[in-house]
Amino acid sequence: MENSKNQVNFEEEYSQKPIPQSMRKHWFYAASVYIGMCAVLACSMAGGGLIYGLTLPQAIVAMFLGLVALVALFYIPLGKIGAEQGLNTYLIGECAFGKRGSDIAASFIVTVIPCIAWYGIEVSIATQAMAAVIPMSKMAFNIVTLLFGIIFAIPAMYGILSMAWLNWISLPIMIYIIIFGVGKAIMGTGAGSLWTYSPQQNMGLMWGINMQIGMIAVGCSFVADYTRWIKNKWSDITYSGIVGLFPATSVLTIAGMIMALSATKLGVKEPWNIVEVMMKLGMPAMALVFVFLLQWTTCITSAYS
Numbered sequence: 001m002e003n004s005k006n007q008v009n010f011e012e013e014y015s016q017k018p019i020p021q022s023m024r025k026h027w028f029y030a031a032s033v034y035i036g037m038c039a040v041l042a043c044s045m046a047g048g049g050l051i052y053g054l055t056l057p058q059a060i061v062a063m064f065l066g067l068v069a070l071v072a073l074f075y076i077p078l079g080k081i082g083a084e085q086g087l088n089t090y091l092i093g094e095c096a097f098g099k100r101g102s103d104i105a106a107s108f109i110v111t112v113i114p115c116i117a118w119y120g121i122e123v124s125i126a127t128q129a130m131a132a133v134i135p136m137s138k139m140a141f142n143i144v145t146l147l148f149g150i151i152f153a154i155p156a157m158y159g160i161l162s163m164a165w166l167n168w169i170s171l172p173i174m175i176y177i178i179i180f181g182v183g184k185a186i187m188g189t190g191a192g193s194l195w196t197y198s199p200q201q202n203m204g205l206m207w208g209i210n211m212q213i214g215m216i217a218v219g220c221s222f223v224a225d226y227t228r229w230i231k232n233k234w235s236d237i238t239y240s241g242i243v244g245l246f247p248a249t250s251v252l253t254i255a256g257m258i259m260a261l262s263a264t265k266l267g268v269k270e271p272w273n274i275v276e277v278m279m280k281l282g283m284p285a286m287a288l289v290f291v292f293l294l295q296w297t298t299c300i301t302s303a304y305s
Contacts, residue, residue, distance in 0.1 A: 017087075018086030018087055018228075019229060021086075021231065021232065024232075025229050025230055027230045027231070027233075027237070027240040029226075029229060029230065030079075030229060030230050030240040031239070031244040033226050034241075034244025035243070035244055038216065038249040039248040039252060043253045043256065044253065044274040046063075046253055047063075047257040048257065048260035049271075050208050050211060051271055053199050053202065053208070056194055056195055056258075057195070058205055059257055060254060061208075062208025062211070063212050064250075066210075067216075067245055067249060071241045071242060074217060074221070075241035076237055076238055076241055078223045078224055079224065080234065081224055082223060082227035083224075083231065083232040083237055085224075085228070086228050087224070088224060088228060120149075123148045123149045124145060128275070130144060132276070133279070178252065180283065181259050181281060181283060184282065184283065185261070185262035189265050194261055194262075197261055226240075259274070259281060262281065263276070266280050268280050
């Protein structure tokens with residue numbers, strides 16, 4: 001408890017001034033926050049969405065190229081600014097736009113859309129997933145949504161270290177659930193049918209790349225909030241971007257693709273609805289745990305920023 005209080009005090013002290021290089025952390029702390037942010041239901045939903053308009057090989061290539069573009073064009077340039085200046089997104093914005101301009105830009109681009117609106121959407125998705133498994137009244141739904149909204153914000157109150165710990169604890173559980181779901185999907189339809197799948201209308205590779213970039217682009221807009229905590233080295237920023245964005249996004253997106261393909265053959269009309277897909281594959285309780293953990297690790301990023 002004492003360490004948590006010290007961390008909160010430390011972050012409050014440096015909320016309005018640069019973090020000294022001597023107090024910077026290992027690059028994996030920033031990476032672990034982004035691993036948690038990318039471990040989001042939207043990745044599995046994006047996998048189902050990509051399959052809607054692409055073959056499986058095309059969808060995997062589109063995902064990979066989209067992530068390369070995100071790291072090269074968003075994460076590394078903005079992350080370098082954060083690590084170099086040691087300031088958060090809001091204060092960096094003041095250098096470019098002035099205080100009033102920064103308030104306007106940050107409010108709409110960083111706070112309102114990704115942090116407040118996205119936080120509310122993610123909490124609502126978690127509650128909807130629970131309601132799909134455990135029927136509840138409208139009042140109960142609102143109460144559960146309120147409780148989730150409070151619970152999901154708690155780790156962010158204790159700073160970046162507690163956020164990293166939550167991600168480290170949650171990820172092994174989520175990986176197990178994903179392996180379980182993908183295994184059931186492959187046993188149900190066979191691995192061969194996954195590679196021979198062809199959508200009703202092929203939307204093209206650029207369509208898929210655009211979808212992949214759009215899914216995480218906003219999340220990369222406030223990367224300086226986290227890279228300010230790591231050493232000002234191009235290598236550290238690059239490592240944190242690659243490790244933070246690629247593993248969780250790739251695993252969840254490809255898992256979403258495979259499960260969506262199998263569920264489509266079982267009658268699911270919306271392959272991007274990962275909750276419906278997982279329930280169709282016969283794992284409702286697992287789906288509930290899966291969604292809750294994914295939403296929690298993502299919501300803490302919005303709450304912190």
